[in-house]
Amino acid sequence: MLPVMFTAVMKMVEVYELKKYFAVRRTGQWSAKSVLKAVDNVSFTVRMGETLGIVGESGSGKSTLVRCLTRLIEPTSGKVVLDGEEITKYRKRDLRKISKNVQMVFQDPVSSLNPRMNVLSIISEPLSAHEKISKTERKSLVVDLLKEVGLNEEHMYKYPGELSGGQCQRVAIARALSIKPKILVLDEPTASLDVSVQAQVLELLEKLQREHSLTYLFVSHDIAVVRSISHKAMVMYLGKVMEIGPTEKVVNEPLHPYTKVLMKSVPIPDPDSVLTEPAIQGEPPSALNPPSGCPFRTRCPNAVDECSLADMTLKKVEEDRYSACILNQRRSDS
Amino acid sequence: MSEELVRFEDYSLDFMTLYGRIKALKNVSFQIRKNEVFSLVGETGCGKTVTSLALLGLLPSNARSRGKIFFEQEQLTAQNVEQKRGRDIAVVFQDPMTSLNPLYTVRQQLADVLIARRRVPKKEALRSVVDILREVQMLDANRVADLYPHELSGGMKQRVMIAMALSCRPKLLIADEPTTALDVTIQKQILWLMKSLREKHGFSILFITHDMGVVAEFAHRVGVMYAGSIVEIATKRRLFKNPLHPYTVGLLNAVPNSRVGGKLKAIPGSVPSLVNPPTGCRFNERCERAFKKCFREIPPLIEVEDQHYVACHVYGGDENG
Secondary structure (H helix, E strand, O other): OOOOOOOOOOEEEEEEEEEEEEEEEOOOOOOOEEEEEEEEEEEEEEEOOOEEEEEOOOOOOHHHHHHHHOOOOOOOEEEEEEOOEEHHHOOHHHHHHHHOOEEEEOOOOOOOOOOOOOHHHHHHHHHHHHOOOOHHHHHHHHHHHHHHOOOOHHHOOOOHHHOOHHHHHHHHHHHHHOOOOOEEEEEOOOOOOOHHHHHHHHHHHHHHHHHHOOEEEEEEOOHHHHHHHOOEEEEEEOOEEEEEEEHHHHHHOOOOHHHHHHHHHOOOOOOOOOOOOOOOOOOOOOOOOOOOOOOOOOOOOOOOHHHHHOOOOOEEEEOOEEEOOHHHHHHHHO | OOOEEEEEEEEEEEEEEOOEEEEEEEEEEEEEEOOOEEEEEOOOOOOHHHHHHHHHOOOOOOEEEEEEEEEOOEEOOHHHHHHHEOOOEEEEOOOHHHHOOOOOOHHHHHHHHHHHHHOOOHHHHHHHHHHHHHHOOOOOHHHHOOOOHHHOOHHHHHHHHHHHHHOOOOOEEEEEOOOOOOOHHHHHHHHHHHHHHHHHHOOEEEEEEOOHHHHHHHOOEEEEEEOOEEEEEEEHHHHHHOOOOHHHHHHHHHOOOOOOOOOOOOOOOOOOOOOOOOOOOOOHHHOOOOOHHHHOOOOOOEEEEOOEEEOOHHHOOOOOO
């Protein structure tokens, strides 16, 4: 686990009651629209230099959430404040002024780089979009960035097709860093990489965070990866936040029944681990028609009648730990 | 337990391409015993899937192979593998969406297998589909039987694939990354299903994966592959407790562990090109312990301790050679 090198008090990311509803047609072109609540009432804050790991299974809304933060997807309602600037207030065309502070790295490094641009132009594109710089300056900046992400000058004139997946992801990271952002949004940055390369990229991300005191939002479905890189973890299920807390605690002593099930399902690379019976059967309900109250109640081993009425607001259960489960909240009240 | 089902003997495989000869497999030898889960682990492009395709006789026409593969002591040839595929050897692939035919319902596709492979009359085959689905613990099997693949979730599709593979009572099930596309909670259900079916019917599984966590929970014995060669074979326990090959050690250090945490250690460099693999050991350029001999000679797979094989010069005689 990373030590936070300075007193991290400044809030870099603040999200208040963020919602993103999509109108979708269930079947054909003419059928009635229904509402898919991809992100429903999500609030959290991340401090400077901290990493928030966002975990959840496919369809839990984690990618939609981080795309709303950068306004790649327009949120339906809610407030997002990045580095003191309320970005949900801005008009779309004014966004460029503030987008300097936040950059994204996507899952598939090969398809997120333009195959017709060489590494030099890929990395310097954000630079030239934001400020006027001379050709020589541009080149020297790119060389510096390449070195920083563990590549070198000879990669400058290569095209994405000539690079391996790991190298492409390094280029994507260099591109994101080129305009010196304060926040980096990483959407499954290592999911398509092999483990040995994944470890290299995670190492690089940790180094960059230390050197530039970057704030990371790290989306992943892999709890082990989140455990190795993030300070705080947020667990999502069907668009709602189930639990937030220090990663160590969330992984080792999960509060929410869903987090418990999730942690029990993760295979542990240890010779003594044995396959046990799955804690839950079946699959998550449809996001188009989620259960009322707590979305997990239909599969929850501890569900009680009141769960169907739960309002799913996060409440503090222990020091620094928040859970949306009414049973956790009740226990801490008494 | 110790009776042999499959044996690869010095099997090498090249692909003839426009870019040259891709040396996909190099002197691969291992065996799969009856009733065991043998796992092949390794990174992208190390030859795991090609090994399983060789066993199934499904190699493309530009493949050139040397060496032998035995199934129940009988050497596999192009002719007899045709008879075994789908009957004695069944397979479940990684992506269930592309392995099922989108134009037919689950019932039709499953019945097809029974009609073609077991010569079951059509009416009976269509009727028995629901029972087969129940066998793989499909919830709501009656309804699912008449759905099309796109109406099923990933986990359900994979259950259908398993049902299809096991409907002919194979002796060997090849599972090629069967849970990679699934969420962890669903992965657990599928692994549990395969485990209970294996215990009930008694078949062997060749389990191909890159996930060390799944290996730890599921496999009996493990073969570690790197750039087309098997570098180490051991029982699961021994491999995790006492990995010998430097690549295995590196791989285990690079795997994040959600329970223990701690720092990851990456393996420097990247996998070599298989068109021009390095001479000698294919791991030599990334290996901390490499010495002269590693750049000259290919290390043979030798038994270092009981049932623990490793292909590394560090464990084979003098280090100063």
